[in-house]
Amino acid sequence: MEFNHERILLIFFLAAVVFSSLQPSVGRDDDDDCRPVQCRKGGPIVRFPFRLKDRQPQHCGYPGFDLSCSDFNEPILSLPDSVQFYIKQINYTGKFIHVQEQGGCLARIRYLNLSSSQFDFSGSSRDINLTIFSCPSSSGSGDLELDRFKTCLDDPDLGRRRMYYAMGSDWSIDLVPILSCTKMYNVSGLPSNDVLFKNYDLTLDWPPLICGDCDSQRKYCRFVNNSLGNQTECYGHIELPNRKTGKLH
Template structure:
Protein backbone atom coordinates (compact mmCIF):
# COMPACT_ATOMS: atom_id res chain seq x y z
CA UNK A 1 0.00 0.00 0.00
CA UNK A 2 1.47 3.38 -1.03
CA UNK A 3 1.52 6.31 1.35
CA UNK A 4 -1.47 8.12 -0.20
CA UNK A 5 -3.69 5.04 0.15
CA UNK A 6 -2.51 4.63 3.74
CA UNK A 7 -3.55 8.21 4.51
CA UNK A 8 -6.98 7.68 2.95
CA UNK A 9 -7.49 4.49 4.97
CA UNK A 10 -6.36 6.21 8.16
CA UNK A 11 -8.71 9.13 7.48
CA UNK A 12 -11.67 6.78 6.95
CA UNK A 13 -10.91 4.96 10.20
CA UNK A 14 -10.70 8.28 12.06
CA UNK A 15 -14.01 9.45 10.56
CA UNK A 16 -15.77 6.21 11.48
CA UNK A 17 -14.34 6.38 15.01
CA UNK A 18 -15.42 9.99 15.36
CA UNK A 19 -18.94 9.24 14.08
CA UNK A 20 -19.21 6.35 16.51
CA UNK A 21 -18.03 8.59 19.35
CA UNK A 22 -20.51 11.34 18.43
CA UNK A 23 -23.37 8.83 18.20
CA UNK A 24 -22.44 7.33 21.56
CA UNK A 25 -22.16 10.74 23.20
CA UNK A 26 -25.54 11.70 21.78
CA UNK A 27 -27.23 8.56 23.13
CA UNK A 28 -25.59 9.07 26.52
CA UNK A 29 -26.61 12.73 26.75
CA UNK A 30 -30.16 11.99 25.54
CA UNK A 31 -30.59 9.38 28.27
CA UNK A 32 -29.13 11.60 30.99
CA UNK A 33 -31.33 14.52 29.90
CA UNK A 34 -34.51 12.43 29.74
CA UNK A 35 -33.78 10.13 32.67
CA UNK A 36 -31.82 11.93 35.40
CA UNK A 37 -31.26 10.18 38.72
CA UNK A 38 -33.49 11.16 41.65
CA UNK A 39 -33.68 10.98 45.43
CA UNK A 40 -36.86 11.47 47.45
CA UNK A 41 -34.68 13.16 50.09
CA UNK A 42 -30.99 13.96 50.24
CA UNK A 43 -30.26 10.91 52.39
CA UNK A 44 -32.57 8.53 50.53
CA UNK A 45 -31.54 5.85 48.04
CA UNK A 46 -30.61 6.98 44.53
CA UNK A 47 -33.24 6.12 41.91
CA UNK A 48 -31.64 5.34 38.55
CA UNK A 49 -31.76 2.70 35.83
CA UNK A 50 -32.95 -0.08 35.94
CA UNK A 51 -35.30 1.68 38.44
CA UNK A 52 -37.21 4.79 37.44
CA UNK A 53 -39.31 7.38 39.20
CA UNK A 54 -43.04 7.10 38.46
CA UNK A 55 -43.04 10.58 36.89
CA UNK A 56 -40.32 9.64 34.34
CA UNK A 57 -40.98 8.08 30.91
CA UNK A 58 -41.29 4.24 30.89
CA UNK A 59 -38.04 3.96 28.89
CA UNK A 60 -36.12 5.35 31.89
CA UNK A 61 -36.53 2.07 33.78
CA UNK A 62 -37.09 -1.63 33.30
CA UNK A 63 -40.58 -3.08 33.42
CA UNK A 64 -41.80 -3.64 36.98
CA UNK A 65 -39.12 -1.44 38.55
CA UNK A 66 -41.04 1.77 39.16
CA UNK A 67 -40.52 3.69 42.41
CA UNK A 68 -42.32 6.75 43.73
CA UNK A 69 -41.88 9.41 46.40
CA UNK A 70 -44.28 9.88 49.30
CA UNK A 71 -42.95 12.87 51.17
CA UNK A 72 -39.36 11.96 52.00
CA UNK A 73 -39.98 8.21 51.62
CA UNK A 74 -39.04 6.13 48.58
CA UNK A 75 -41.89 3.71 47.83
CA UNK A 76 -41.91 0.34 46.05
CA UNK A 77 -45.31 -1.15 45.20
CA UNK A 78 -44.61 -4.87 45.59
CA UNK A 79 -47.20 -7.22 44.06
CA UNK A 80 -47.38 -9.32 47.25
CA UNK A 81 -46.35 -7.05 50.15
CA UNK A 82 -48.09 -3.96 48.80
CA UNK A 83 -46.55 -0.54 49.40
CA UNK A 84 -43.08 -0.74 50.97
CA UNK A 85 -40.63 1.93 52.09
CA UNK A 86 -37.27 1.44 50.41
CA UNK A 87 -34.42 1.73 52.93
CA UNK A 88 -31.44 0.93 50.67
CA UNK A 89 -30.58 0.02 47.08
CA UNK A 90 -27.25 -1.63 46.23
CA UNK A 91 -26.93 -1.58 42.44
CA UNK A 92 -23.60 -3.40 42.41
CA UNK A 93 -25.15 -6.40 44.18
CA UNK A 94 -28.72 -6.15 42.76
CA UNK A 95 -30.17 -5.78 46.27
CA UNK A 96 -33.07 -3.65 47.52
CA UNK A 97 -34.07 -3.54 51.21
CA UNK A 98 -37.67 -2.63 52.05
CA UNK A 99 -40.08 -2.30 54.97
CA UNK A 100 -43.79 -2.99 54.28
CA UNK A 101 -45.92 -0.02 55.26
CA UNK A 102 -47.98 -0.74 58.36
CA UNK A 103 -51.61 -1.80 57.90
CA UNK A 104 -54.15 -1.34 60.73
CA UNK A 105 -55.01 -5.06 60.58
CA UNK A 106 -51.37 -6.21 60.51
CA UNK A 107 -50.22 -6.23 64.13
CA UNK A 108 -47.47 -8.78 63.48
CA UNK A 109 -45.52 -7.40 60.48
CA UNK A 110 -43.11 -10.36 60.45
CA UNK A 111 -45.99 -12.76 59.76
CA UNK A 112 -46.40 -11.32 56.29
CA UNK A 113 -42.88 -12.49 55.45
CA UNK A 114 -43.65 -16.15 56.19
CA UNK A 115 -47.27 -16.57 55.19
CA UNK A 116 -46.91 -15.92 51.46
CA UNK A 117 -44.58 -16.52 48.52
CA UNK A 118 -42.93 -13.14 48.03
CA UNK A 119 -41.34 -13.88 44.64
CA UNK A 120 -42.55 -11.92 41.58
CA UNK A 121 -41.49 -11.83 37.94
CA UNK A 122 -38.80 -9.29 38.83
CA UNK A 123 -38.00 -9.69 42.54
CA UNK A 124 -36.70 -12.75 44.36
CA UNK A 125 -35.51 -13.19 47.92
CA UNK A 126 -31.77 -13.93 47.94
CA UNK A 127 -30.22 -17.05 49.34
CA UNK A 128 -29.25 -15.85 52.81
CA UNK A 129 -25.56 -15.91 53.65
CA UNK A 130 -26.62 -17.09 57.09
CA UNK A 131 -29.03 -19.86 58.01
CA UNK A 132 -31.69 -18.22 60.17
CA UNK A 133 -34.71 -19.57 62.04
CA UNK A 134 -37.78 -17.58 63.01
CA UNK A 135 -39.05 -18.69 66.42
CA UNK A 136 -42.39 -18.00 68.13
CA UNK A 137 -42.78 -18.24 71.93
CA UNK A 138 -45.79 -17.88 74.21
CA UNK A 139 -43.80 -15.80 76.72
CA UNK A 140 -40.96 -13.37 76.43
CA UNK A 141 -37.41 -13.82 77.70
CA UNK A 142 -34.05 -12.11 77.29
CA UNK A 143 -31.61 -14.22 75.22
CA UNK A 144 -28.28 -14.98 76.90
CA UNK A 145 -26.40 -14.44 73.64
CA UNK A 146 -28.05 -11.42 72.01
CA UNK A 147 -25.80 -11.66 68.95
CA UNK A 148 -27.11 -15.06 67.87
CA UNK A 149 -30.73 -14.77 69.07
CA UNK A 150 -32.47 -11.41 68.65
CA UNK A 151 -35.81 -10.32 70.09
CA UNK A 152 -38.33 -10.36 71.40
CA UNK A 153 -40.84 -8.63 69.17
CA UNK A 154 -44.18 -8.74 70.93
CA UNK A 155 -47.37 -8.61 68.89
CA UNK A 156 -50.97 -9.71 68.98
CA UNK A 157 -51.97 -12.45 66.54
CA UNK A 158 -55.34 -14.23 66.59
CA UNK A 159 -56.06 -12.48 69.92
CA UNK A 160 -53.04 -14.24 71.44
CA UNK A 161 -49.93 -12.46 72.66
CA UNK A 162 -46.88 -13.90 70.91
CA UNK A 163 -43.15 -13.24 71.16
CA UNK A 164 -40.94 -13.55 68.08
CA UNK A 165 -37.20 -14.23 67.93
CA UNK A 166 -34.73 -14.70 65.12
CA UNK A 167 -31.92 -17.20 65.67
CA UNK A 168 -28.72 -17.39 63.63
CA UNK A 169 -26.87 -20.55 62.63
CA UNK A 170 -24.59 -20.18 65.66
CA UNK A 171 -27.47 -20.15 68.15
CA UNK A 172 -28.10 -23.05 70.53
CA UNK A 173 -31.76 -24.05 70.47
CA UNK A 174 -31.33 -25.21 74.06
CA UNK A 175 -31.08 -21.52 74.98
CA UNK A 176 -34.75 -21.13 74.04
CA UNK A 177 -37.60 -21.95 76.47
CA UNK A 178 -39.39 -25.22 75.79
CA UNK A 179 -42.61 -23.49 74.76
CA UNK A 180 -40.90 -21.90 71.74
CA UNK A 181 -41.59 -23.24 68.26
CA UNK A 182 -39.55 -22.88 65.07
CA UNK A 183 -41.85 -21.33 62.46
CA UNK A 184 -39.69 -20.73 59.40
CA UNK A 185 -36.09 -21.23 58.28
CA UNK A 186 -34.00 -19.23 55.86
CA UNK A 187 -35.42 -15.78 56.61
CA UNK A 188 -33.49 -13.28 54.48
CA UNK A 189 -31.60 -10.66 56.46
CA UNK A 190 -31.52 -7.15 54.90
CA UNK A 191 -27.83 -6.45 55.48
CA UNK A 192 -25.92 -3.37 54.41
CA UNK A 193 -23.36 -3.92 51.63
CA UNK A 194 -19.98 -2.64 50.60
CA UNK A 195 -18.03 -3.42 47.41
CA UNK A 196 -17.10 -6.87 48.68
CA UNK A 197 -20.57 -7.95 49.75
CA UNK A 198 -22.84 -8.01 52.83
CA UNK A 199 -21.66 -6.74 56.21
CA UNK A 200 -22.81 -9.85 58.04
CA UNK A 201 -20.91 -9.76 61.32
CA UNK A 202 -22.54 -10.45 64.71
CA UNK A 203 -23.37 -6.79 65.34
CA UNK A 204 -25.02 -6.50 61.91
CA UNK A 205 -27.10 -9.61 62.57
CA UNK A 206 -28.29 -8.17 65.89
CA UNK A 207 -29.31 -4.84 64.36
CA UNK A 208 -30.81 -6.13 61.12
CA UNK A 209 -32.44 -9.15 62.73
CA UNK A 210 -34.37 -6.89 65.08
CA UNK A 211 -35.56 -4.87 62.08
CA UNK A 212 -36.94 -8.09 60.57
CA UNK A 213 -38.98 -9.18 63.57
CA UNK A 214 -40.09 -5.70 64.68
CA UNK A 215 -40.88 -4.07 61.33
CA UNK A 216 -40.95 -6.90 58.78
CA UNK A 217 -37.93 -5.49 56.92
CA UNK A 218 -36.85 -7.79 54.12
CA UNK A 219 -34.60 -7.85 51.07
CA UNK A 220 -34.90 -8.73 47.39
CA UNK A 221 -32.67 -9.20 44.39
CA UNK A 222 -33.90 -8.41 40.89
CA UNK A 223 -33.42 -10.12 37.54
CA UNK A 224 -34.33 -8.79 34.08
CA UNK A 225 -32.81 -11.10 31.47
CA UNK A 226 -30.29 -9.24 29.26
CA UNK A 227 -30.61 -5.95 31.18
CA UNK A 228 -29.38 -7.45 34.44
CA UNK A 229 -26.18 -8.85 32.90
CA UNK A 230 -25.23 -5.58 31.18
CA UNK A 231 -25.98 -3.43 34.22
CA UNK A 232 -23.99 -5.67 36.54
CA UNK A 233 -21.06 -5.42 34.16
CA UNK A 234 -21.35 -1.62 34.27
CA UNK A 235 -21.54 -1.49 38.07
CA UNK A 236 -18.47 -3.70 38.54
CA UNK A 237 -16.58 -1.35 36.20
CA UNK A 238 -17.63 1.61 38.35
CA UNK A 239 -20.09 2.93 35.75
CA UNK A 240 -23.83 3.51 35.75
CA UNK A 241 -26.24 1.73 33.45
CA UNK A 242 -28.51 3.39 30.89
CA UNK A 243 -30.90 2.30 28.17
CA UNK A 244 -31.02 3.11 24.45
CA UNK A 245 -34.63 3.24 23.24
CA UNK A 246 -33.44 3.13 19.62
CA UNK A 247 -31.37 -0.01 20.09
CA UNK A 248 -33.67 -1.45 22.78
CA UNK A 249 -30.52 -2.24 24.70
CA UNK A 250 -28.85 -1.41 28.01
CA UNK A 251 -25.46 0.28 27.94
CA UNK A 252 -22.73 1.53 30.28
CA UNK A 253 -22.49 5.30 30.73
CA UNK A 254 -18.99 6.77 30.71
CA UNK A 255 -18.50 10.44 29.83
CA UNK A 256 -20.09 10.14 26.39
CA UNK A 257 -18.39 6.86 25.48
CA UNK A 258 -20.82 3.94 25.57
CA UNK A 259 -20.23 0.26 25.88
CA UNK A 260 -22.85 -1.95 24.24
CA UNK A 261 -22.81 -5.77 24.62
CA UNK A 262 -21.57 -7.55 21.54
Protein backbone atom coordinates in the same frame (compact mmCIF):
# COMPACT_ATOMS: atom_id res chain seq x y z
CA MET B 1 -15.67 22.76 -14.24
CA GLU B 2 -12.47 21.55 -12.67
CA PHE B 3 -12.08 20.82 -8.98
CA ASN B 4 -8.75 21.04 -7.32
CA HIS B 5 -7.64 18.65 -4.59
CA GLU B 6 -8.47 21.02 -1.71
CA ARG B 7 -12.06 21.55 -2.91
CA ILE B 8 -12.66 17.81 -3.16
CA LEU B 9 -11.43 17.30 0.40
CA LEU B 10 -13.66 20.15 1.60
CA ILE B 11 -16.73 18.61 -0.03
CA PHE B 12 -16.07 15.22 1.56
CA PHE B 13 -15.54 16.88 4.96
CA LEU B 14 -18.82 18.81 4.79
CA ALA B 15 -20.70 15.69 3.68
CA ALA B 16 -19.28 13.74 6.62
CA VAL B 17 -20.35 16.46 9.07
CA VAL B 18 -23.90 16.50 7.71
CA PHE B 19 -24.14 12.70 7.75
CA SER B 20 -22.88 12.41 11.33
CA SER B 21 -25.39 15.03 12.50
CA LEU B 22 -28.19 12.78 11.30
CA GLN B 23 -27.02 9.78 13.35
CA PRO B 24 -28.24 9.00 16.91
CA SER B 25 -25.80 10.43 19.44
CA VAL B 26 -24.76 9.17 22.89
CA GLY B 27 -26.81 11.96 24.47
CA ARG B 28 -30.27 10.80 23.37
CA ASP B 29 -33.33 12.96 23.92
CA ASP B 30 -34.72 10.48 26.46
CA ASP B 31 -31.65 10.81 28.70
CA ASP B 32 -32.98 14.07 30.14
CA ASP B 33 -36.20 12.29 31.18
CA CYS B 34 -34.15 9.68 33.03
CA ARG B 35 -31.81 11.86 35.05
CA PRO B 36 -31.21 10.55 38.61
CA VAL B 37 -33.77 11.74 41.18
CA GLN B 38 -34.38 11.51 44.92
CA CYS B 39 -37.52 11.38 47.02
CA ARG B 40 -35.83 13.74 49.48
CA LYS B 41 -32.56 15.59 49.86
CA GLY B 42 -29.88 13.18 51.05
CA GLY B 43 -32.04 10.12 50.33
CA PRO B 44 -31.16 7.18 48.09
CA ILE B 45 -30.43 8.19 44.50
CA VAL B 46 -32.87 6.62 42.06
CA ARG B 47 -31.53 5.86 38.58
CA PHE B 48 -31.65 3.02 36.08
CA PRO B 49 -32.49 0.15 36.58
CA PHE B 50 -34.80 1.84 39.13
CA ARG B 51 -37.22 4.64 38.33
CA LEU B 52 -39.75 6.76 40.23
CA LYS B 53 -42.92 5.85 38.40
CA ASP B 54 -44.74 9.10 39.23
CA ARG B 55 -41.84 11.26 38.01
CA GLN B 56 -40.08 9.33 35.24
CA PRO B 57 -41.30 7.64 32.02
CA GLN B 58 -41.46 3.86 31.81
CA HIS B 59 -38.33 3.54 29.68
CA CYS B 60 -36.28 5.03 32.53
CA GLY B 61 -36.41 1.79 34.52
CA TYR B 62 -36.05 -1.94 34.07
CA PRO B 63 -39.24 -4.06 34.48
CA GLY B 64 -39.81 -4.84 38.16
CA PHE B 65 -37.75 -1.87 39.44
CA ASP B 66 -40.54 0.69 39.77
CA LEU B 67 -40.40 2.82 42.94
CA SER B 68 -42.63 5.46 44.46
CA CYS B 69 -42.18 8.06 47.19
CA SER B 70 -43.94 7.63 50.53
CA ASP B 71 -45.73 10.39 52.44
CA PHE B 72 -42.45 10.76 54.36
CA ASN B 73 -40.45 11.08 51.12
CA GLU B 74 -38.84 7.66 51.38
CA PRO B 75 -38.49 5.45 48.27
CA ILE B 76 -40.85 2.45 48.34
CA LEU B 77 -40.48 -0.83 46.46
CA SER B 78 -43.77 -2.69 45.98
CA LEU B 79 -43.39 -6.45 45.52
CA PRO B 80 -45.97 -9.15 44.68
CA ASP B 81 -48.72 -9.86 47.24
CA SER B 82 -48.83 -6.22 48.33
CA VAL B 83 -45.56 -6.30 50.30
CA GLN B 84 -44.00 -2.85 50.41
CA PHE B 85 -40.48 -2.08 51.56
CA TYR B 86 -38.87 1.22 52.42
CA ILE B 87 -35.51 1.37 50.68
CA LYS B 88 -32.79 2.54 53.06
CA GLN B 89 -29.87 2.13 50.64
CA ILE B 90 -29.26 1.27 46.99
CA ASN B 91 -25.83 -0.12 46.11
CA TYR B 92 -25.51 0.01 42.33
CA THR B 93 -22.02 -1.46 42.24
CA GLY B 94 -22.84 -4.47 44.43
CA LYS B 95 -26.38 -4.67 42.98
CA PHE B 96 -28.26 -4.92 46.27
CA ILE B 97 -30.69 -2.88 48.37
CA HIS B 98 -31.23 -2.58 52.13
CA VAL B 99 -34.94 -2.53 52.98
CA GLN B 100 -37.29 -2.37 55.96
CA GLU B 101 -41.01 -2.19 56.48
CA GLN B 102 -42.62 0.87 57.99
CA GLY B 103 -41.85 0.96 61.69
CA GLY B 104 -38.79 -1.24 61.30
CA CYS B 105 -40.57 -4.59 61.62
CA LEU B 106 -40.89 -7.07 58.72
CA ALA B 107 -44.45 -7.91 59.73
CA ARG B 108 -45.50 -9.03 56.24
CA ILE B 109 -42.48 -11.23 55.57
CA ARG B 110 -44.69 -14.33 55.46
CA TYR B 111 -46.48 -12.94 52.39
CA LEU B 112 -43.27 -12.19 50.54
CA ASN B 113 -42.85 -14.10 47.28
CA LEU B 114 -39.59 -13.18 45.57
CA SER B 115 -39.91 -15.84 42.87
CA SER B 116 -42.03 -13.51 40.74
CA SER B 117 -39.76 -10.48 41.24
CA GLN B 118 -36.31 -9.40 40.09
CA PHE B 119 -34.90 -9.77 43.61
CA ASP B 120 -33.60 -12.49 45.90
CA PHE B 121 -32.30 -12.70 49.46
CA SER B 122 -28.65 -11.73 49.65
CA GLY B 123 -26.26 -14.59 50.38
CA SER B 124 -26.81 -18.32 49.98
CA SER B 125 -28.97 -19.15 53.01
CA ARG B 126 -32.69 -19.41 52.29
CA ASP B 127 -33.53 -22.48 54.34
CA ILE B 128 -34.60 -20.97 57.69
CA ASN B 129 -38.11 -22.03 58.72
CA LEU B 130 -39.80 -20.36 61.67
CA THR B 131 -42.98 -21.00 63.64
CA ILE B 132 -44.73 -17.98 65.15
CA PHE B 133 -46.42 -18.30 68.54
CA SER B 134 -48.77 -15.85 70.22
CA CYS B 135 -48.44 -15.78 74.02
CA PRO B 136 -49.98 -13.79 76.88
CA SER B 137 -47.61 -10.97 77.77
CA SER B 138 -47.25 -12.39 81.28
CA SER B 139 -45.92 -15.72 80.00
CA GLY B 140 -42.57 -14.24 78.99
CA SER B 141 -42.18 -11.78 81.82
CA GLY B 142 -38.73 -12.20 83.31
CA ASP B 143 -38.10 -15.40 81.35
CA LEU B 144 -34.72 -14.83 79.72
CA GLU B 145 -34.99 -18.07 77.73
CA LEU B 146 -38.25 -17.05 76.11
CA ASP B 147 -37.20 -13.43 75.66
CA ARG B 148 -34.50 -14.58 73.24
CA PHE B 149 -37.23 -15.44 70.72
CA LYS B 150 -39.39 -12.35 71.13
CA THR B 151 -40.24 -10.69 67.81
CA CYS B 152 -41.23 -7.17 66.85
CA LEU B 153 -44.70 -8.36 65.79
CA ASP B 154 -47.75 -7.00 67.57
CA ASP B 155 -51.51 -6.83 67.28
CA PRO B 156 -52.90 -3.27 67.33
CA ASP B 157 -56.25 -4.53 68.61
CA LEU B 158 -54.71 -6.35 71.57
CA GLY B 159 -52.02 -3.85 72.46
CA ARG B 160 -49.44 -5.26 74.84
CA ARG B 161 -51.63 -8.13 76.05
CA ARG B 162 -50.04 -10.57 73.59
CA MET B 163 -46.41 -11.17 72.67
CA TYR B 164 -45.18 -12.95 69.55
CA TYR B 165 -42.25 -15.34 69.46
CA ALA B 166 -40.39 -16.95 66.54
CA MET B 167 -38.83 -20.39 66.96
CA GLY B 168 -37.20 -22.78 64.53
CA SER B 169 -39.84 -25.07 63.06
CA ASP B 170 -37.61 -28.08 63.72
CA TRP B 171 -36.74 -27.15 67.30
CA SER B 172 -37.97 -29.26 70.19
CA ILE B 173 -41.01 -27.76 71.89
CA ASP B 174 -39.39 -28.63 75.22
CA LEU B 175 -36.75 -25.96 74.71
CA VAL B 176 -39.10 -23.14 75.67
CA PRO B 177 -42.07 -22.79 78.06
CA ILE B 178 -44.90 -22.10 75.63
CA LEU B 179 -47.71 -24.13 77.19
CA SER B 180 -49.90 -21.04 77.39
CA CYS B 181 -49.14 -19.97 73.83
CA THR B 182 -50.97 -20.50 70.55
CA LYS B 183 -49.30 -21.47 67.30
CA MET B 184 -50.06 -18.84 64.66
CA TYR B 185 -48.34 -19.80 61.40
CA ASN B 186 -45.12 -20.98 59.77
CA VAL B 187 -42.74 -18.85 57.71
CA SER B 188 -40.36 -20.72 55.41
CA GLY B 189 -37.41 -19.97 53.16
CA LEU B 190 -35.99 -17.10 55.24
CA PRO B 191 -32.35 -15.94 55.17
CA SER B 192 -31.96 -15.68 58.97
CA ASN B 193 -33.51 -16.52 62.34
CA ASP B 194 -33.47 -12.80 63.12
CA VAL B 195 -35.70 -11.41 60.37
CA LEU B 196 -38.50 -10.66 62.83
CA PHE B 197 -36.31 -8.73 65.26
CA LYS B 198 -36.75 -4.96 65.40
CA ASN B 199 -34.90 -3.02 62.66
CA TYR B 200 -33.53 -6.16 60.99
CA ASP B 201 -31.54 -5.12 57.92
CA LEU B 202 -32.96 -7.19 55.04
CA THR B 203 -30.72 -7.22 51.97
CA LEU B 204 -32.06 -8.09 48.52
CA ASP B 205 -29.91 -8.68 45.41
CA TRP B 206 -30.82 -8.12 41.78
CA PRO B 207 -29.39 -10.04 38.78
CA PRO B 208 -25.79 -9.03 37.93
CA LEU B 209 -26.48 -9.14 34.19
CA ILE B 210 -28.73 -6.08 34.47
CA CYS B 211 -26.41 -3.16 33.62
CA GLY B 212 -23.30 -5.34 34.01
CA ASP B 213 -20.36 -3.34 35.37
CA CYS B 214 -21.60 0.12 34.33
CA ASP B 215 -21.42 1.47 37.87
CA SER B 216 -17.88 0.14 38.37
CA GLN B 217 -16.94 2.18 35.30
CA ARG B 218 -18.72 5.22 36.84
CA LYS B 219 -21.15 5.19 33.91
CA TYR B 220 -24.92 5.36 33.73
CA CYS B 221 -27.03 2.52 32.37
CA ARG B 222 -29.97 2.53 29.96
CA PHE B 223 -31.80 0.39 27.42
CA VAL B 224 -30.04 -0.07 24.09
CA ASN B 225 -31.84 2.12 21.57
CA ASN B 226 -34.18 0.17 19.25
CA SER B 227 -32.95 -3.19 20.58
CA LEU B 228 -35.05 -6.31 20.97
CA GLY B 229 -35.65 -7.49 24.52
CA ASN B 230 -34.29 -5.65 27.54
CA GLN B 231 -30.65 -5.19 26.53
CA THR B 232 -28.78 -2.49 28.41
CA GLU B 233 -25.69 -0.42 27.75
CA CYS B 234 -23.35 1.90 29.65
CA TYR B 235 -23.01 5.58 28.76
CA GLY B 236 -21.93 8.99 30.06
CA HIS B 237 -20.34 9.65 33.43
CA ILE B 238 -22.06 9.42 36.83
CA GLU B 239 -22.48 12.73 38.65
CA LEU B 240 -22.23 12.55 42.44
CA PRO B 241 -24.55 14.59 44.71
CA ASN B 242 -23.30 17.79 46.31
CA ARG B 243 -21.44 16.89 49.52
CA LYS B 244 -22.82 19.86 51.44
CA THR B 245 -26.45 19.86 50.35
CA GLY B 246 -26.94 16.17 49.49
CA LYS B 247 -28.74 17.26 46.33
CA LEU B 248 -28.00 16.08 42.81
CA HIS B 249 -26.40 18.60 40.49
